[in-house]
Amino acid sequence: MPLETPPRAGSIRELPEITVASDTRDYLAHAAKQALKYDDYELIVDIDAHLQEGGFWGEIIGLLENDVLKQTAEEMMRGRGGMPLINMQPGMSFQSLAGRVPHQSGPTEPTDDPAKAGHRFVQIVRRTIDTMGLDYQIIFPTSMLHLGMNPMEDIEIYLARAYCKWLAEVIIPQDKRIIGLAYLPFNTPSECEKLVKQYGDNPGIVGFTICAVRHKPVHANQYMRLYSMIQETGKPLVFHAGPHWDDPSFSQLNRFISMHALSFVHYNLIHMTNWIINAMPERFPKLKTVWVESGLAWIPFLMQRLDHEVMMRQSEAPGLKRLPSEYMKEMFFSSQPMERNNLELLQATMKSFNAETQLLYSSDWPHWDFDPPSSVTTLPFLSDQAKRNILGLNAARVFNLPVKRLRPRAAEVLARMNERHT
Amino acid sequence: MPDVIVGKAADFADPGRKVVDISGTEIGVFRLGDEFYAYHNICPHLDGPACQGKILPLATEAVCEDKSSTGRIYSKTQTNIICPWHGFEFDIRTGRHPTDGNVRLRPVPVSVRDGDVYVNVPVRN
Numbered sequence: 001m002p003l004e005t006p007p008r009a010g011s012i013r014e015l016p017e018i019t020v021a022s023d024t025r026d027y028l029a030h031a032a033k034q035a036l037k038y039d040d041y042e043l044i045v046d047i048d049a050h051l052q053e054g055g056f057w058g059e060i061i062g063l064l065e066n067d068v069l070k071q072t073a074e075e076m077m078r079g080r081g082g083m084p085l086i087n088m089q090p091g092m093s094f095q096s097l098a099g100r101v102p103h104q105s106g107p108t109e110p111t112d113d114p115a116k117a118g119h120r121f122v123q124i125v126r127r128t129i130d131t132m133g134l135d136y137q138i139i140f141p142t143s144m145l146h147l148g149m150n151p152m153e154d155i156e157i158y159l160a161r162a163y164c165k166w167l168a169e170v171i172i173p174q175d176k177r178i179i180g181l182a183y184l185p186f187n188t189p190s191e192c193e194k195l196v197k198q199y200g201d202n203p204g205i206v207g208f209t210i211c212a213v214r215h216k217p218v219h220a221n222q223y224m225r226l227y228s229m230i231q232e233t234g235k236p237l238v239f240h241a242g243p244h245w246d247d248p249s250f251s252q253l254n255r256f257i258s259m260h261a262l263s264f265v266h267y268n269l270i271h272m273t274n275w276i277i278n279a280m281p282e283r284f285p286k287l288k289t290v291w292v293e294s295g296l297a298w299i300p301f302l303m304q305r306l307d308h309e310v311m312m313r314q315s316e317a318p319g320l321k322r323l324p325s326e327y328m329k330e331m332f333f334s335s336q337p338m339e340r341n342n343l344e345l346l347q348a349t350m351k352s353f354n355a356e357t358q359l360l361y362s363s364d365w366p367h368w369d370f371d372p373p374s375s376v377t378t379l380p381f382l383s384d385q386a387k388r389n390i391l392g393l394n395a396a397r398v399f400n401l402p403v404k405r406l407r408p409r410a411a412e413v414l415a416r417m418n419e420r421h422t
Numbered sequence: 423m424p425d426v427i428v429g430k431a432a433d434f435a436d437p438g439r440k441v442v443d444i445s446g447t448e449i450g451v452f453r454l455g456d457e458f459y460a461y462h463n464i465c466p467h468l469d470g471p472a473c474q475g476k477i478l479p480l481a482t483e484a485v486c487e488d489k490s491s492t493g494r495i496y497s498k499t500q501t502n503i504i505c506p507w508h509g510f511e512f513d514i515r516t517g518r519h520p521t522d523g524n525v526r527l528r529p530v531p532v533s534v535r536d537g538d539v540y541v542n543v544p545v546r547n
Contacts, residue, residue: 012428012444014442015443015448018471101508370508372468
């Protein structure tokens with residue numbers, strides 16, 4: 001029933017449309033409310049979030065250690081911006097769903113004076129991790145995920161070096177909650193080894209990543225010394241999947257959704273199959289591997305498929321001393337994009353690879369299919385301990401992180417957000 | 423909680439909306455033609471701010487009589503609100519997802535009286 005003098009519009013707060021220019025804290029305001037529910041968890045680690053490096057490309061180009069490539073890139077950027085050298089694929093501009101998911105195209109939000117508040121990217125990450133309630137966030141690149149397909153191998157080498165330098169020397173020192181992985185220019189094994197030597201002892205570089213969009217067999221002999229070196233550091237080797245519409249099979253797919261749904265899984269399926277069938281886990285038993293951004297449904301599929309065939313064709317996988325699924329149960333997997341439509345299937349999937357100890361929460365923020373921590377906390381079949389493990393404690397083991405709270409209390413974050421609007 | 427005025431009907435664009443936070447309850451109010459619709463600003467997917475996203479017509483596949491397709495075209499009759507977190511779309515008239523109608527925004531009673539738009543704010547537990 002209406003009151004005789006109902007409240008007028010002036011007594012309520014209007015919420016604006018979310019756009020590419022929205023402040024991250026407004027964009028993720030609902031995640032801040034969700035964070036109240038896991039505020040007592042010991043540690044929350046997001047093992048896969050992304051730099052949209054287009055906004056900082058000039059800085060990374062500025063660190064190129066090759067005069068010809070640097071001049072080439074600067075000349076290309078002059079006047080029309082863009083991301084020279086990156087070998088961008090056709091179709092990637094469809095990621096934001098024609099503007100339906102604005103954060104994919106950002107960030108364009110204003111930030112404070114970097115001299116006082118830190119690098120613009122650091123400011124934006126701080127907004128994200130406070131609002132989502134994260135202690136640590138591990139940063140990956142975005143456009144560089146496709147760099148492995150660049151036919152100019154020297155570009156991958158020099159961009160890898162420049163990116164690692166920018167991340168390790170410009171960004172990470174500004175906030176201990178921001179950590180990263182060294183990008184391995186996998187088309188050139190000797191250069192990968194140099195980066196492992198350079199960053200093996202760097203505490204802010206917590207692992208090494210192979211951006212998986214590439215046509216290089218991971219079992220090739222030329223990589224054995226690299227894997228030995230990474231194993232020696234005690235840091236993980238992380239395979240990050242990605243999209244690639246130019247792959248001949250995917251060129252049959254006429255919509256971005258089709259390519260995206262298959263492509264991310266495809267590359268990790270291929271690399272995992274080579275990794276297992278060639279018995280890499282037997283050769284490098286202490287090397288921790290993490291498989292990122294392919295969702296979860298592919299894991300039991302590949303376990304069943306490889307177990308089935310290995311029993312019949314043992315002579316083609318003679319290095320294995322156990323079934324493929326048993327090796328896979330000792331690997332680590334990131335949670336996003338979690339297929340949550342059928343919870344019965346998801347529960348069975350998680351059981352198949354012991355998610356309680358092997359699954360690592362990842363947001364993929366700010367990409368269009370990101371998962372907030374609530375994607376884990378709201379699963380009805382997980383125990384409280386399983387949620388704590390997946391959200392942070394498992395990642396602490398893999399990435400050698402201290403279990404020590406660094407994030408502010410969720411109520412404090414919400415109070416600060418309310419203050420911004422009063 | 424009683425009815426609350428969220429604004430003048432004449433101030434709404436067509437199509438248009440206003441999303442308001444009333445003592446912690448967020449509600450999106452939409453206008454399509456002469457009709458008003460209201461929903462909680464919570465996406466059934468992962469609680470994103472569904473009502474604060476883009477408003478666009480429903481995309482449809484233009485299938486000819488011979489079953490060939492001439493591509494996608496926008497509907498002339500259905501308008502959707504799109505959650506900015508992940509792109510879930512909902513028919514503004516029904517609150518339902520175009521592909522799976524069981525996935526829907528939670529409606530809020532809305533009315534127009536004497537040119538003012540009222541929503542009935544549910545009591546919070």
